[in-house]
Amino acid sequence: MLNFVKQLSHESVVELIGLVSLPKKPLTATSQQVEIHVTKMYCLSRSLPNLPLAVVDAARSEADIEKSVKDGKPAARVLQDTRLNNRPLDLRTPANQALFRIQCHVQIAFREFLLSKGFLEIHTPKLMAGSSEGGSAVFRLDYKGQPACLAQSPQLHKQMAICGDMRRVFEVGPVFRAEDSFTHRHLCEFVGLDVEMEIRMHYSEIMDLVGDLFPFIFTKIEERCPKELESVRRQYPFHSLKFLPQTLRLTFAEGIQMLKEAGEEVDPLGDLNTESEKKLGQLVLEKYKTEFYMLHRYPSAVRPFYTMPCEDDSNYSNSFDVFIRGEEIISGAQRIHDPELLEKRARECGIDVKTISTYIDAFRYGAPPHGGFGAGLERVVMLLCALNNIRKTSLFPRDPKRLAP
Amino acid sequence: MLNFVKQLSHESVVELIGLVSLPKKPLTATSQQVEIHVTKMYCLSRSLPNLPLAVVDAARSEADIEKSVKDGKPAARVLQDTRLNNRPLDLRTPANQALFRIQCHVQIAFREFLLSKGFLEIHTPKLMAGSSEGGSAVFRLDYKGQPACLAQSPQLHKQMAICGDMRRVFEVGPVFRAEDSFTHRHLCEFVGLDVEMEIRMHYSEIMDLVGDLFPFIFTKIEERCPKELESVRRQYPFHSLKFLPQTLRLTFAEGIQMLKEAGEEVDPLGDLNTESEKKLGQLVLEKYKTEFYMLHRYPSAVRPFYTMPCEDDSNYSNSFDVFIRGEEIISGAQRIHDPELLEKRARECGIDVKTISTYIDAFRYGAPPHGGFGAGLERVVMLLCALNNIRKTSLFPRDPKRLAP
Numbered sequence: 185m186l187n188f189v190k191q192l193s194h195e196s197v198v199e200l201i202g203l204v205s206l207p208k209k210p211l212t213a214t215s216q217q218v219e220i221h222v223t224k225m226y227c228l229s230r231s232l233p234n235l236p237l238a239v240v241d242a243a244r245s246e247a248d249i250e251k252s253v254k255d256g257k258p259a260a261r262v263l264q265d266t267r268l269n270n271r272p273l274d275l276r277t278p279a280n281q282a283l284f285r286i287q288c289h290v291q292i293a294f295r296e297f298l299l300s301k302g303f304l305e306i307h308t309p310k311l312m313a314g315s316s317e318g319g320s321a322v323f324r325l326d327y328k329g330q331p332a333c334l335a336q337s338p339q340l341h342k343q344m345a346i347c348g349d350m351r352r353v354f355e356v357g358p359v360f361r362a363e364d365s366f367t368h369r370h371l372c373e374f375v376g377l378d379v380e381m382e383i384r385m386h387y388s389e390i391m392d393l394v395g396d397l398f399p400f401i402f403t404k405i406e407e408r409c410p411k412e413l414e415s416v417r418r419q420y421p422f423h424s425l426k427f428l429p430q431t432l433r434l435t436f437a438e439g440i441q442m443l444k445e446a447g448e449e450v451d452p453l454g455d456l457n458t459e460s461e462k463k464l465g466q467l468v469l470e471k472y473k474t475e476f477y478m479l480h481r482y483p484s485a486v487r488p489f490y491t492m493p494c495e496d497d498s499n500y501s502n503s504f505d506v507f508i509r510g511e512e513i514i515s516g517a518q519r520i521h522d523p524e525l526l527e528k529r530a531r532e533c534g535i536d537v538k539t540i541s542t543y544i545d546a547f548r549y550g551a552p553p554h555g556g557f558g559a560g561l562e563r564v565v566m567l568l569c570a571l572n573n574i575r576k577t578s579l580f581p582r583d584p585k586r587l588a589p
Numbered sequence: 590m591l592n593f594v595k596q597l598s599h600e601s602v603v604e605l606i607g608l609v610s611l612p613k614k615p616l617t618a619t620s621q622q623v624e625i626h627v628t629k630m631y632c633l634s635r636s637l638p639n640l641p642l643a644v645v646d647a648a649r650s651e652a653d654i655e656k657s658v659k660d661g662k663p664a665a666r667v668l669q670d671t672r673l674n675n676r677p678l679d680l681r682t683p684a685n686q687a688l689f690r691i692q693c694h695v696q697i698a699f700r701e702f703l704l705s706k707g708f709l710e711i712h713t714p715k716l717m718a719g720s721s722e723g724g725s726a727v728f729r730l731d732y733k734g735q736p737a738c739l740a741q742s743p744q745l746h747k748q749m750a751i752c753g754d755m756r757r758v759f760e761v762g763p764v765f766r767a768e769d770s771f772t773h774r775h776l777c778e779f780v781g782l783d784v785e786m787e788i789r790m791h792y793s794e795i796m797d798l799v800g801d802l803f804p805f806i807f808t809k810i811e812e813r814c815p816k817e818l819e820s821v822r823r824q825y826p827f828h829s830l831k832f833l834p835q836t837l838r839l840t841f842a843e844g845i846q847m848l849k850e851a852g853e854e855v856d857p858l859g860d861l862n863t864e865s866e867k868k869l870g871q872l873v874l875e876k877y878k879t880e881f882y883m884l885h886r887y888p889s890a891v892r893p894f895y896t897m898p899c900e901d902d903s904n905y906s907n908s909f910d911v912f913i914r915g916e917e918i919i920s921g922a923q924r925i926h927d928p929e930l931l932e933k934r935a936r937e938c939g940i941d942v943k944t945i946s947t948y949i950d951a952f953r954y955g956a957p958p959h960g961g962f963g964a965g966l967e968r969v970v971m972l973l974c975a976l977n978n979i980r981k982t983s984l985f986p987r988d989p990k991r992l993a994p
Contacts, residue, residue, distance in 0.1 A: 195955040229926055231955040273954050275753025284755065288710045295700075305693045307780045307966070309985045310715070310763050311728070313992040323716075325730035325739075327777075327992050328767075334730075334739075341985055344994065348680025350689065357762060358715050362733075372732075375712045521634055542994055549678050550600040550636040561712070580714045580746055587718040587732050589749065589947055 185225060195239065195273065197229040236270045237262045243277035245419045264575060271580060271589055282415035283577055286405060287565045289412075291356060293404040294377055297397050303352040303379070308341030310334055310358060314539070321362035334360035337558060342380035343519060344546050346554045352381040356561070364584050368573045369511065369563060373582040377564070379516075380556030387492070387502035387518035390555045391478055394506060394514060395431030398476065402427055405568065413569075422570035425475050425508065432468065432477035436500070439479045442467050453499060455486040458511075465510020480504035489533040490526060490543075492518040492555070502555070508567040516557025523547045590630060600644065600678065602634040641675045642667045648682035650824045669980060676985060676994055687820035688982055691810060692970045694817075696761060698809040699782055702802050708757040708784070713746030715739055715763060719944070726767040739765035742963060744895075747785035748924060749951050751959045757786040761966070769989050773978045774916065774968060778987040782969070784921075785961035792897065792907035792923035795960045796883055799911060799919060800836030803881065807832055810973065818974075827975035830913065832881035837873070840886045841905070847872050858904060860891035863916075870915020885909035894938040895931060895948075897923035897960070907960070913972035921962025928952045 192198065202222035211217065241260040252259035267274040274280060295305065311327060312335050322333040335341075338355050345353045359376035383389055402425055406413070416422070434442075443450045443464055450460055468477050484493050484501040494500040503517035520526045523544050530537050530544070537544070565577040575581040580589060597603065607627035616622065646665040657664035672679040679685060700710065716732060717740050727738040740746075743760050750758045764781035788794050807830055811818070821827075839847075848855045848869055855865055873882050889898050889906040897907040908922035925931045928949050935942050935949075942949070970982040980986040985994060 197955045197957045228958060229952070229956045232953050235954060270954070272749045272752035272951055275750070275755065281754065284711065285709060291710060292704070299697070304690060305696060306689065306984055307763070309778055309987050311765070311778050311987050311992060323730055323732070325728055327728070328769075328989050330992055332992055344677045345680070345984065347677035349686065350680065358712070360716070364733075373714055373716050546677055546994070547634070548637045549640060549675070550602045551634045552602045553633060579711055579750065582714050582716050584733050587716060587735055587737055589746075589951070 185222065188225060188227075192227060193231045193233045193235075195231040195235060195276075196227055197231075199226045199228050200224070235273065237266055237273055239273060239276045242267060242274050243279065243419060245421070247421070264573070268575060268581060268586065269589070275579075277419070278415040279419035280576075282409075282412035283565065283569070284579060285412045286409050286416070286569070287561060287577060289405055289408050290401055290561060290564055290568070291377075293401040293408075294356070294397070295354075296404075297400045298352075298354050298379065301352070301393070303354050303381070304350055306342070306345055306350070306353045306355055307357060308335070308338040308345070308355060310360070312340075313542075321364075323360050323362045336361055338376065338378050339558075340543055340546070342378055342556060343554065346380050346382060347546055347549070347551045352379075354379045359558075359560070366584055369566070371560075371562065371574055371578055371581055371583055374563070374574075374578065375561035376558055377561055378556065378558045380554060383518060383553040383555055387555050390516055390518070390557060391433060391480060391504055394504075394516065394557060395433070395478065398506070398514075399427055399429065399431060401564075402476070402568065416569050420569065420571055420576075425568060425570075426469070426473060427476035428472070428474045432472050432474050434468070434477065434479055435481045436479050436483065437481065439464050442471075453483040453485055455483075461507065461512055462510040465507055468507075469510075475509045476507070478504050478506045487517060489529045489535055490519050492520050493529075504557075506557075506559075508564070509570060511563075511567055513563055513567060514557050514559040516555065518553065518555035521547055521551040521553050590627065593630060597632060598636045598638045598640075600636040600640060600681075601632055602636075604631045604633050606630070640678065642671055642678055644678060644681045647672060647679050648684065648824060650826070652826070669978070673980060673986060673991065674994070680984075682824070683820040684824035685981075687814075687817035688970065688974070689984060690817045691814050691821070691974070692966060692982060694810055694813050695806055695966060695969055695973070696782075698806040698813075699761070699802070700759075701809075702805045703757075703759045703784065706757065706798070708759050708786070709755055711747070711750055711755070711758045711760050712762060713740070713743040713750070713760060715765070717745075718947075726769075728765050728767045741766050743781065743783050744963075745948055745951070747783055747961060748959065751785050751787060752951055752954070752956045757784075759784045764963075764965070771989055774971070776965075776967060776979055776983055776986055776988055779968070779979075779983065780966035781963055782966055783961065783963045785959060788923060788958045788960055792960050795921055795923070795962060796838060796885060796909055799909075799921065799962060800838070800883065803911070803919075804832055804834065804836060806969075807881070807973070821974050825974065825976055825981075830880050830973060830975075831874070831878060833877070833879045837877050837879050837882035839873070839882065839884055841884050841888065842886065844869050844884045847876075858888040858890055860888075866912065866917060867915040870912055873912075874915075880914045881912070883909050883911045892922060894934045894940055895924050897925050898934075909962075911962075911964075913969070914975060916968075916972055918968055918972060919962050919964040921960065923958070923960035926952055926956040926958050 200222050201224040202220040204218050204220050207219045242262045244259055249259050249261050312333055322336050324333050337359055342353055355378045358373055360373050440450055440452050446467055469475055481500045482503045487501050487503050492502040505512050506514035526544050527537050562574050562577040566574050605627050606629040607625040609623050609625050612624045647667045649664055654664050654666050717738055727741050729738050742764055747758055760783045763778055765778055845855050845857050851872055874880055886905045887908045892906050892908045899905040910917050911919035931949050932942050967979050967982040971979050
């Protein structure tokens with residue numbers, strides 16, 4: 185049998201028949217506590233002798249690679265494209281096994297919380313007539329002779345579900361962005377976590393929900409995935425996310441003020457760029473000891489036309505962003521439910537009202553005040569584990585250059 | 590206030606301030622048990638005075654319409670296209686409210702069962718390079734200059750997840766079919782319930798899972814959605830699905846034999862058409878008292894090339910279909926995990942091996958024996974409630990003629 189084993193290529197799949205036993209002396213070379221005395225062995229699937237990557241190399245931490253270099257025996261570093269080109273092999277590392285279990289548990293906690301609050305899980309279509317609602321680039325296609333595009337958010341349809349009296353809905357599903365953003369945090373296809381709900385009195389009800397939902401998710405991941413977090417840490421060391429039981433909420437103006445006091449130049453009615461967001465994240469961490477917080481009352485000019493303006497000052501809007509470790513993770517707002525105001529805002533933003541008449545008409549048959557938010561599942565997991573690239577948390581990532589495997 | 594109320598159009602959204610009280614005499618004109626003594630009333634959203642459909646008309650059962658005709662006061666019948674063109678209004682009927690709660694609960698039970706059996710929920714990409722794996726028509730698009738298509742099943746990627754050591758995975762996500770099928774049971778976009786798992790000994794392990802999973806779902810729906818089922822029944826009467834605690838499993842050959850004995854002409858190595866399936870459903874119901882059963886060992890000729898042939902007779906395959914009320918609802922099989930056999934079968938089926946090299950290569954680095962199945966969420970709910978059209982169970986259906994709203 186030893187000869188049989190010797191000629192097996194790495195990563196081949198074998199079936200063993202044997203006796204499991206507890207060894208008299210504890211095993212030292214492995215973390216297992218039992219031995220198998222193999223009596224029969226079959227090879228179910230023989231892998232090619234030359235693998236494009238060795239799983240042991242793909243599983244090595246940066247620190248171990250650096251140490252190996254210092255020791256004069258440099259270990260192989262598997263580059264990201266090699267990993268992604270051979271994803272089924274790459275997925276076999278302990279860190280990757282763990283990351284996708286954590287991702288699954290993020291969803292479980294997301295659903296668990298929302299279902300307990302009376303939300304309904306829905307599925308909206310990804311194929312849309314014409315071009316999608318937002319500003320970013322869409323993937324266009326031919327639908328039986330009609331021009332169509334892929335939904336770049338379930339925005340319109342989750343709002344229509346609210347108009348259909350569904351009161352509180354959420355969706356977990358793919359979102360398509362044809363943007364040319366080749367960054368560490370953008371994908372052309374990602375899993376959207378989307379929520380829409382009726383508002384009774386004030387848009388802060390949405391922020392209340394977000395402020396409870398995400399700490400719930402963070403806590404559940406710590407409780408339910410300790411081994412998985414440990415596996416990720418062994419390859420990609422990180423500290424646990426600092427968050428407060430009561431989520432910190434600052435106005436956009438307060439955020440701008442903090443940045444100004446720290447000597448940053450920022451436009452009080454403009455958007456924050458990625459650097460300013462990072463900086464503000466640091467300032468908030470120092471002052472409030474949290475890496476999870478919300479910024480609300482964004483300037484109207486930097487939000488989509490369908491965002492409800494603040495009642496007291498239309499330069500600002502009933503909107504918010506949420507940040508983890510200084511990176512934006514959630515965008516949310518109250519939507520305009522009045523068709524006349526919606527038309528007015530569209531015109532003010534230079535949008536041809538005719539092109540969005542379907543959207544506006546949806547509010548002509550009685551529409552309750554409502555709002556919601558969206559987050560990306562891959563980004564949540566990336567920031568939770570402080571990873572440096574969103575491709576690590578997408579099972580088969582799609583970016584401007586990658587459409588396979 | 591009465592004047593204010595009188596001039597409100599139907600379906601407007603109002604806010605009431607008042608005192609809730611238990612009336613001394615039980616209310617007769619409504620199913621509510623409390624009254625509100627309104628002191629203030631605001632209109633939050635005024636609907637157009639002329640609605641494209643009245644919710645009360647959309648909520649009427651066929652029996653009530655027929656009765657109204659007999660009584661000489663014919664009530665309006667809202668046609669399907671009118672409903673779907675104005676879906677946010679149509680969704681307000683009690684039956685529709687109930688159907689999408691049932692749909693949500695089908696998913697909850699699906700996940701609950703699979704998670705309890707050690708499955709991991711994954712998300713595979715919907716954007717694929719080239720054309721998808723199967724035979725049916727795909728939606729094609731341009732992806733940054735590369736030819737791409739929308740996944741018509743997560744087949745390849747869920748298999749790659751298994752090759753990535755994930756052991757047991759499932760997905761709930763959109764599936765795209767550019768087929769021109771304009772039937773009561775086909776959509777161009779639907780929600781796929783997909784499962785893939787390692788097999789230890791035999792493909793019957795997959796059937797064991799299906800045979801337990803779906804009765805679990807049926808039972809949970811009865812337990813958790815009694816009011817919703819009642820609401821659907823009031824508009825669309827149906828009897829509860831008859832199913833056995835131990836799911837009936839017949840071989841394809843046994844099914845053919847039953848049809849032959851009943852005088853039907855069927856090809857023993859061909860596929861069953863929709864009529865034969867219906868007929869067999871009736872025969873099975875009469876003989877075994879169940880409307881939920883499986884047919885397995887399908888002829889290899891009618892299954893995709895990647896289906897594992899039976900060990901004892903390669904004319905048949907390790908595959909199965911599952912039926913509810915005589916309609917196919919699930920298709921499943923063991924997949925070929927050996928790249929050489931996969932190439933051979935592709936060639937035998939007239940497929941150019943070069944065009945599917947990515948698929949075949951996925952099995953060259955060690956692939957465990959595995960298999961799985963797929964079902965459509967909308968179809969499960971349609972057949973559970975014995976509805977006559979799948980458009981009733983899709984929130985915003987997409988068919989060859991419909992891409993909106």
